[in-house]
Amino acid sequence: MLEDVRTRWHPIAATDDLPLRHVFHGQLLGREFAVWRADDGYVNVWENRCLHRGVRLSIGINDGRELKCQYHGWRYSNRTAGCTYIPAHPADAPARTITNRSFQAVERYGLVWSSEDPRGDLPVVEGIGEDDLLVLRAIPVNASAELVAQRLQSYRFQPNSEIAGTGTNIELVAATEAAVALRSCQGRAETLGVFFVQPVDSGRSVIRGVLSGRPNDAQLTAVLRYHNEALSKLREDLEREAAALPVPVPIEPIFERVSEELASLPELDSRGRKAAIRVQVARKWQTADGIMAFELRPIRGLLPTFQPGAHIDVHLPNGLVRQYSLTNGPGETDRFTIGVKLDPASRGGSQCLHDSVREGDVLAISEPRNNFPLRRDALKTIFVAGGIGVTPLLAMAQTLNNQSLAYELHYFAQNEQQLAFSECRQALGNAVMPHLGLSPSDTVNELRRLLSPYLPDTQLYICGPNPMLESTRSLAAEAGWPEAAVHFEYFKNTNVIDDSSSFEVALARSCLTIKVGAGQSILEAMRDAGVDLPSSCEQGACGTCLATVIEGEPDHQDVYLSPSERASGTKIMTCVSRSKSARLVIDA
Amino acid sequence: MAKTRCLDPVVLNLWHPLGALVELPVDTVVDTVLLEERLSLAVGLGREVAVWRSCPDFVAGDKIDVASVSKSLPAKVAFGYLWASLGSPPDELFPIPEYEETDRRRLNAATFGVNVSAPRAIENFLDMGHFPYVHTDILGVEPHTEVKEYDVDISVERDEILATRCRFFQPLASSASETGAEVEYIFRVPHPYCSVLYKSSPVNDARYDVIAVFMQPLSQESVRAHMMLCILDEDNEDKVIKRFQQTIFGQDKPILENQFPKRLPLDPRAETPIRADKSAIAYRRWLSQKDVRYGVIPASY
Amino acid sequence: MIKLYDYELSGNCYKLRLLMSILGVDYKTVPVDFYPGREHKSEWFLKLNPLGQLPVVDDDGLVLRDAQAILVYLAAKYDAAGTWYPRDNPELLGEISQWLAFADGITSTASAARLHDALFYDFDINTARAGAHRLFRILDEHLWFGERQERQWICSAKQPTIADIACFPYIMLSEEGGISRQDYPAIRRWCDRIKRINGFIVMSGVFPAGPAKAA
């Protein structure tokens, strides 16, 4: 019986219950919901329980894009319900799979509908037009849905235009345990009233009435008041009746357990270069000289949760795989937006996207991966972008902007026409500062000015062409920036990789020793041995194939690790780096 | 032994706090509840105590000679509170050596009723990550949200959880500092329903203020939380010190009462821990190992 | 300067802290050990307020008790714009007084339930809770119809009045007395609106709201 009820759609709120920046507290069959509308209009129906320590999310904060838990400030994204930030560990990117349980939501008849496990479509109500109806004030009743639905059958009301009259003729059009439809006729006046009964818990329900026909403004309030009064009267009777019955045991909702891996918080385990997601190019436009923007929308379902700084692998029709940073702000989960600069020296990646890929085309992409995580615990954050390097920094800037955290985005380019994503920059206002047409030496002077003096609790994020990145890093070091406060992402590794050595790698967790020969990477050798590791750029720039070194001396050839990470000898990028010692033990 | 509602022998055999001695009227019957059991208690002028299952012979407010109570449950006084047990408690309660230091201010900041299980409340007490969000501008402030690496041990000789090297950025670290500073904490959980924290003292670098919470379980999902302060402070009036502590606890209360389920789930997959929750993970494991069942949802396998 | 005899966890004292913060009025607090010390029943305090209740305000020698009375005084005296208690609008003053009395009803029900659960007062908890729910139903209905008539606040003025301040605290704290607000969505939205008033401050047990969407 309960099973049957659980698979049905029920109204859980009125559309008007969800103004922007509010969290509605709902409940269905004992299960509580936090229901909130994002600024983009999307209605989120979530389990009312933070995955971290079980605090109700209905007391959290809807910032328009994300819902923030009151206890430890974890942030969950619009649509995906994935956790995007854990403030206690500002330097980490939370595992994407920390995803709150969410339920489907449909807005119809002025109500928000949901279900624990919906089978089939929302019921269609004959005689109620989507644009010509009146939603009554919901009446919560301390009585079982069954009893309420029964007693509603004898509800009496006048048609909308005749509420002052009496003696109407009432016809019972339909009655189920979930709704009662009544038609009230008097002369030529006629109103259909459908009264849905939301089963809140075993002994609690909400009557959600919808009338056919929207009265004119003069009568509107009178009709609403009329029903409010009559239904309140019905409630009184119902509650008196229910109070005489034995108190039903509340329904205990069953909470899903979190996945095994989350319980112990290991690393991510998406392996290899998988292109798990199909997207459609919904929009392609020239956003700056030589830069095309692509808006990718899911073919089916939702896109996965992403964090600022994340990139995706795009698998191109010509077989190439390229990495692009997402430029989306928080909560923009209906699409991924990337910017692609035409590289004259292109090996065919940007060329293909610019020339061959069109709106409507389907592409395969990987899950977003974040190897360039954004801290949000700085008093101020400085972003330095060179050219197309602006893309991850735009995502980051929007994030800080959304949380009212202080930042500056310095955007270096040759001229105005080369500045990409103007809409997004405009929304960020004065915090975005273009620096145009500077010579290399003027650029250095400008950067030196921007980076000094170093102030504590400031973080620096740099993304741009390699020479600019290198000089910004050294200028920051000169100005006294600690290495830990300087974050960077290279587009590519321009080092010439020396893969002439051969050595042995012991994989500690897999209890396997493999030989890495000249011309072969550790990553390739591992895959040959059946041990998979996630990877993305495969040229030592993106950080995805990172492994922990337990023993031996790595021969670093990547551009991802910082000098101190390199010096520590505990990390290695397995796609390009090798071993100086004859044997290397890694945790894999 | 009379029938009890709590069937957890581990919890029945513990000492439980019932009230602050200074707040109890002398030679007078006072009623309370422990583990869903109605109890009565009385304190004599010489701090002699008696606790018994409530009976119609003595009702709250009656005058009574403590020595005349024949069927007292195990009862004792420690840290300024009256403790009792419904089972066979150990001789000694856990120690708080600092309580004996004579230059300290020792007081009950308050006893508050909270609709939550005792273990949820203890876990909240061990948690630093919520400071900027729940105790904004007092114990923490955004954007300083990081919980730095700390150490957790289960001390073998004492059978208690010990979290050390805990540090957190605090805006009002002391009345003397204006910029905020990192404050150091040590947390102890020497009893399933009690916790003691040590916090660097603003008036003496070398010593710690001691703050303890002792949970009196009324039922599986409700407690009386007793807050003991044992601190170095020569300037402030008692009521100012209490006000500070009550403000803090008042901020935690709505969080605790909005946690779901109210009993602490011991299944490691019931909720999602992060590194900052190391001490909570240790606490949940420790409760599991002790086979505590009251106020928790035991892991089912 | 105004002296507020104050207890941090008292919703009635919070009403005054809240209004004074919104109006930008300077004041200092005199902490009263309401719990566990029962200082409001001490000899010195009874001289100030023979009812033995918080809050009490002393403004340059003018000693006033009762939160609602003090709200009237503070708004009438210190609100330069005159919107919180519009002295020259009899209809509105009538409405405000009506809801101030309602707020006192919330104190004797919702606050009583909280005192029972949190501070072990010997009240009949079921009566207190039922009484609070009865009032919340009335207020939710009033606010729901208000939203349909573009009335955002309790009284029919464009701006909030002291009636809103008087009703807010013990509604926000009701869950501490075991009174859920789940069935009162219009009240929950109104609480968000109050939290977004310029100068709003919290007390222990009340969380702030996030920013409203910029227009």
Ligand SMILES: N[C@@H](CCC(=O)N[C@@H](CS)C(=O)NCC(=O)O)C(=O)O
């Ligand atoms: N009508 C009074 C009621 C004040 C009231 O109930 N105050 C509480 C503290 S919040 C109190 O002092 N109660 C003690 C008592 O009534 O004995 C007002 O609004 O100020």
Ligand code: FES
């Ligand atoms: S319980 Fe929600 S963030 Fe910790």
Ligand SMILES: [Fe+2]
């Ligand atoms: Fe806390």
